[in-house]
Amino acid sequence: MAFLSSRRRRARVVLEFDDAALGRLLKSLQATASTGTIGTMDLFMAQVSRLLDQSRVDWDRRTHQLSVLAYHLSESHGPRAWAAREPRNTSALVLSAWAQLERGRSRGSLEDAAGIVDSCRRAAELAPEDPTPWVVLLGLSRLERRGQPEVFSLWNEVLTRDRWNREAHLSMLRYLGREEMGSRIQVLDFVEAVRARTPANAPCAATELTAQVLQYQSVLTRGGVEALLARHHWSHASAAQALDRAAHIWARPGFFHHAAALADLNLLAYALVAAERRGEARPVFEAINGMVAAWPWSVGGDPVSEFEKARIRSGAGV
Known part of the structure; x- marks a missing residue:
């Protein structure tokens, strides 16, 4: 992960985190969409394809880029049109399916669950080594509250291809919570199993602390x-030990390398302030340098405002 300069930066929600190429693409897509020219679709396909082709051997980076693009383009016709024009392009199929899944999440229901499954199955046949079709199928099964045997089967398909996939771990964590299809005991068992086998700097290293923050927020919302x-x-x-483990090493320059490392540092900063360990939060805020992840800050209100209040309380940058 690339740490930025120590000069304090104005806080803002950043979807891409420190993926500069993805950030440039998001800005370009915004500009392209506003022009409405005849060649817009061709330009869209070329830009997105170029980025995703570059991350094809880095599953962590590819999963992050696809998840951000799917969220950003969930209300756009672009992904589905691209998949229709290039039905044997794995990136197009996965992006189209993931964008439809994101739209379903935001609206509370899916328009075409069977179509999402079909796109993912075709993508999996075309690129058997790619975990992202299975990540989308896992997300779909979670949204539809499918039974645990089916969900664990999909989870195993992801892990076979990308053992430390962050998106899949966090999806399973929420699925196993009592708010969805599991229980507190299942969450504890899952977290313990993940922690026992996961390297400290793996992309899914935040699974344990995420579970603690989710439990803390569930109490707040009552x-x-x-x-x-x-x-x-x-x-x-359990909470103090999880926070200790993260606080001691996560913010060290060069410790994390995964694409969503800044999201994990946001999580750590949030937890340290919530635990009133403000002095330890200060270097974490400095490492984040104003690049805000919407969650977990959004639970308290506007994420940027909540982030700034917490940063001030920690004394970072003052």
């Missing part, structure tokens, strides 16, 4: 006395 005492969550042994 309101009343429980919310007032939510900070005590971080004094429990």
